[in-house]
Amino acid sequence: MTELSLEGKVALVTGASRGIGRAIALRLAGAGAQVVVSSRKLEGVQAVADEIAAAGGQALAVQAHVGRAEEVTALVARTMEAFGRVDIAVNNAATNPHFGPLLTADEGQWDKILATNARGAFYVCRAVVPPMQAQGGGKILNVASIAGLRPSPGMGLYSISKAALIAMTQVLALELGPANIQVNAIAPGVIKTRFSQVLWQTPQVAGALLAHLPLGRFGEPEDVAGLALYLASPAADYITGAVFVVDGGLSLATAMG
Numbered sequence: 001m002t003e004l005s006l007e008g009k010v011a012l013v014t015g016a017s018r019g020i021g022r023a024i025a026l027r028l029a030g031a032g033a034q035v036v037v038s039s040r041k042l043e044g045v046q047a048v049a050d051e052i053a054a055a056g057g058q059a060l061a062v063q064a065h066v067g068r069a070e071e072v073t074a075l076v077a078r079t080m081e082a083f084g085r086v087d088i089a090v091n092n093a094a095t096n097p098h099f100g101p102l103l104t105a106d107e108g109q110w111d112k113i114l115a116t117n118a119r120g121a122f123y124v125c126r127a128v129v130p131p132m133q134a135q136g137g138g139k140i141l142n143v144a145s146i147a148g149l150r151p152s153p154g155m156g157l158y159s160i161s162k163a164a165l166i167a168m169t170q171v172l173a174l175e176l177g178p179a180n181i182q183v184n185a186i187a188p189g190v191i192k193t194r195f196s197q198v199l200w201q202t203p204q205v206a207g208a209l210l211a212h213l214p215l216g217r218f219g220e221p222e223d224v225a226g227l228a229l230y231l232a233s234p235a236a237d238y239i240t241g242a243v244f245v246v247d248g249g250l251s252l253a254t255a256m257g
Helices: 019-030 042-054 069-083 107-135 156-179 197-201 203-210 221-232 250-255
Strands: 010-014 034-039 059-063 088-091 138-143 181-188 243-246
Touching: 010 019, 010 069, 010 107, 019 034, 019 042, 019 088, 019 138, 019 221, 034 042, 034 069, 042 059, 059 069, 069 107, 088 107, 088 221, 107 138, 107 156, 107 181, 138 156, 138 221, 156 181, 181 221, 221 243
Parallel strands: 010 034, 010 088, 034 059, 088 138, 138 181, 181 243
Antiparallel strands: none
């Protein structure tokens, strides 16, 4: 479908070494985009770039810690140097160093989670917007969480960081709309990745969650990647400031107790 084609587009995906980020990078490349894949460790994203190349696509792996402004600046500069433009930015990099009651979180955990989950996305947006404005538009996609819409037990600090990311999505949608830059967010539920393995690999926790899941299964990274492709494509040109839940109906079921 031509509306879902990304031919001639350049996409930047952070946190792309595995899980949701990897799945999104592969899906965007499969739709024709040239993809820059980034994470804190080069070897992880180099494997993804090699996978894209083996499938006939074009990709560049770049090491960058999104919590460090200078590394994000260098990441976008490298993207522009390699491909001359940036049409799509996917903020997927995230961390969660704290599990438990919110008031047990220490200052270091606050700093680490906000530096990556909120401020890191801000750094990426700040760096990609000027070239997007110069070329007449672009798309920013923030990978949030249903925890940012409703508090999750034991994940209060993570919930706060993802709520901040959702608010940032909406603020930037307002501010960047006149520049033809659409900004949207995806809020996944429990997706089977290493990041969330404590939820789906712990029998007691997994059993309780599955009992409330209308679709009866946990999500796969590809379940998120399909929506990411749609939001990155011309088919979504009139959508901005929206938050799309991808959770198999979990948030609906738990809202009913």
